[in-house]
Amino acid sequence: MANDACSEIFSTRTDFMSRALSLSRRALPDCLPNPPVGCVLVSQGEILAEGYTRFPGHHHAEVEALSKLPDGAGSVEAYVTLEPCSFRGRTPSCAQALIDRGVQRVYVALIDPHPLNQGRGIEMMRSAGLEVFTGIEKEAVAGFIGSYLNIDPLYQQYRL
Numbered sequence: 001m002a003n004d005a006c007s008e009i010f011s012t013r014t015d016f017m018s019r020a021l022s023l024s025r026r027a028l029p030d031c032l033p034n035p036p037v038g039c040v041l042v043s044q045g046e047i048l049a050e051g052y053t054r055f056p057g058h059h060h061a062e063v064e065a066l067s068k069l070p071d072g073a074g075s076v077e078a079y080v081t082l083e084p085c086s087f088r089g090r091t092p093s094c095a096q097a098l099i100d101r102g103v104q105r106v107y108v109a110l111i112d113p114h115p116l117n118q119g120r121g122i123e124m125m126r127s128a129g130l131e132v133f134t135g136i137e138k139e140a141v142a143g144f145i146g147s148y149l150n151i152d153p154l155y156q157q158y159r160l
C-alpha cells in the first residue's frame, strides 16, 4: 500500500513535468535566443496556471504562469523545465518572483548552464526557505531543450 502511494505520487510529478515540457515546445520560435521553457503551477494536485517563455523582454515561463495564478491559491508547487533565472536580464529574476509569490516547492528538470545562473537560482530559492528538487524528467527535457542551451564562450550568453 505504502509503495503504491509512493509510485502514484511520483507518476503525478512526472506527469506535471511532462506537461511543462509540452508547454515549452510552444515557446518556439518567439522565445529565441532565450531557451524554450515551460512552467506548471500546481496546488493540491491540480494545475492552476501554466506558462511558457515569451519573446525576449517579455515574461519567462515562470512569471507567465504566476501572472495567471488565482489570488489566494495556497501551497503552490512549481514544475519548471529549466532552473529559474537568479539574475535580472531583460526581465526580473524568476527565482525571486517564485519566492515573492510564496511558492512552497519547486521541481526543476535541468540546471541552467548560463554563466549567471548555474545553480544560483536553486540556491536563492533554498535560502528563502523553498523546497527545491532537481532532475525530475531530466532526460526527456534535455532531449528537447539541450540544443538551445549553447553558451557563446566570448559573450557568455545563450546563442542559437
Ligand SMILES: [Zn+2]
Pocket (backbone or CB within 6 Å): 060, 061, 062, 084, 085, 092, 093, 094, 095
Ligand atoms: Zn527567468
